[in-house]
Amino acid sequence: MSxxxxxxxxxxxxxxxxxxxxxxxxxxxxGALQQPPHWIEAGGLVDxxxxxxxxxxxxxxxxxxxxxxxxxxxNSEEAIDASFLHLRIRSxxxxxxxxxxxxTNTYRLLNAEGDGLPGVIVDxxxxxxxxxxxxxxMERLRxxxxxxxxxxxxxRGLLLRNDSQSRRREGLELEEPIVAAGEVPAQxxxxxxxxxxxxxxxxxxxxxxxxxQRDKRAALCKYTHGKRVLNCFSYTGGFSVYAALTSHETNxxxxxxxxxxxxxxxxNFTLNGLDADAHQFLIADxxxxxxxxxxxxxxxxxxxxxxxxxxxxxxVRSQALKxxxxxxxxxxxxxxxxxxxxxxxxxxxxxxDDLLGTLSQVAQRLHxxxxxxxSYTHGVDHPMNLVMPETAYLKALFCRVE
Ligand code: SAH
Numbered sequence: 001m002s003x004x005x006x007x008x009x010x011x012x013x014x015x016x017x018x019x020x021x022x023x024x025x026x027x028x029x030x031g032a033l034q035q036p037p038h039w040i041e042a043g044g045l046v047d048x049x050x051x052x053x054x055x056x057x058x059x060x061x062x063x064x065x066x067x068x069x070x071x072x073x074x075n076s077e078e079a080i081d082a083s084f085l086h087l088r089i090r091s092x093x094x095x096x097x098x099x100x101x102x103x104t105n106t107y108r109l110l111n112a113e114g115d116g117l118p119g120v121i122v123d124x125x126x127x128x129x130x131x132x133x134x135x136x137x138m139e140r141l142r143x144x145x146x147x148x149x150x151x152x153x154x155x156r157g158l159l160l161r162n163d164s165q166s167r168r169r170e171g172l173e174l175e176e177p178i179v180a181a182g183e184v185p186a187q188x189x190x191x192x193x194x195x196x197x198x199x200x201x202x203x204x205x206x207x208x209x210x211x212x213q214r215d216k217r218a219a220l221c222k223y224t225h226g227k228r229v230l231n232c233f234s235y236t237g238g239f240s241v242y243a244a245l246t247s248h249e250t251n252x253x254x255x256x257x258x259x260x261x262x263x264x265x266x267x268n269f270t271l272n273g274l275d276a277d278a279h280q281f282l283i284a285d286x287x288x289x290x291x292x293x294x295x296x297x298x299x300x301x302x303x304x305x306x307x308x309x310x311x312x313x314x315x316v317r318s319q320a321l322k323x324x325x326x327x328x329x330x331x332x333x334x335x336x337x338x339x340x341x342x343x344x345x346x347x348x349x350x351x352x353d354d355l356l357g358t359l360s361q362v363a364q365r366l367h368x369x370x371x372x373x374x375s376y377t378h379g380v381d382h383p384m385n386l387v388m389p390e391t392a393y394l395k396a397l398f399c400r401v402e
Pocket of ligand 1: 205209210213233234235236237238239247254255257261284285286287306307308
């Protein structure tokens, strides 16, 4: 045990509850605490000790949430201060060095638990950072965090998009977008694998762009040369632009319910030197569209299904599974025999096995055997703590459907 001088108020664990922490897990549920540390405010820093009084880890506490403590360090010598944040951000940046900025200048810079900083995500769009703070503990570190992010990245500006519903559980308000440092334009031009996109960090969904699909977009290209491609839930045309760039003969139909997203998709085609008028852009509910397309006997060579999360909580899991079944059923019905299906799920409570199970059910119902070709999760800029599989959310499967 260390005899470090750095000390925070103590939260003691019940006997034998330190095991998962010692393996690197970063959450402590309230039931594992000997006594809730009532005297500490939401977000306050605590030292976690075993029932025998040994230092186990250091993190922040919230009395309002099931996850009572999120761990920031297992090192008793490490204070939670500006230099701690600088070190974590530097380590995150070092991982993202794998990106050649001439090709890719947009990525997730901080992925919460995956980068050892629970409660915050930061996405980089060229020289602009967009951050979301999810917890009371990280909210208390906000000024230090913003300073450290700006200093380590040399960014032009940082926008805070604190609009995530999860803030309410933490006792935090939802906020309008705020420029926390520097300046942030209405639109940012980014490169992803050499493909260009306009991103709206202020009003775009999530933090502006779905950068977690970078590797899946690149993977799609091998299937789309000269093909007829249907991109369902296209948003601003991520998969569509990549597909259209593979060949002049490729024809892409993009469908999304959001009119601004479809307009942005068109613009992203033009931005990349593509003739938007040679492709189709539809503002529609994907389920309605697919039903009509099936009735009209439409057939595509490649179908992409990348819906929003159908299930955000366990309670709506079975309802969500039904929706995934229906969607994949409809998607397969407009896919020609031998066509390629890319199907995704970004619901945290739906696992890879669930998605595989859904696909096999649909394949059986339609008598269309499916070959699994490739499976993906998040990109490398969304690292996951190995012992925290519960923080995974994205699954993507490339299949060939007979
Ligand atoms: N594939 C996209 C990201 C998809 S995000 C990319 O690579 O960038 C999910 C999208 O689904 C959002 O753009 C949202 O507007 C759209 N959406 C949600 N419900 C929908 C529905 N019922 N029909 C069509 N689009 C829908």
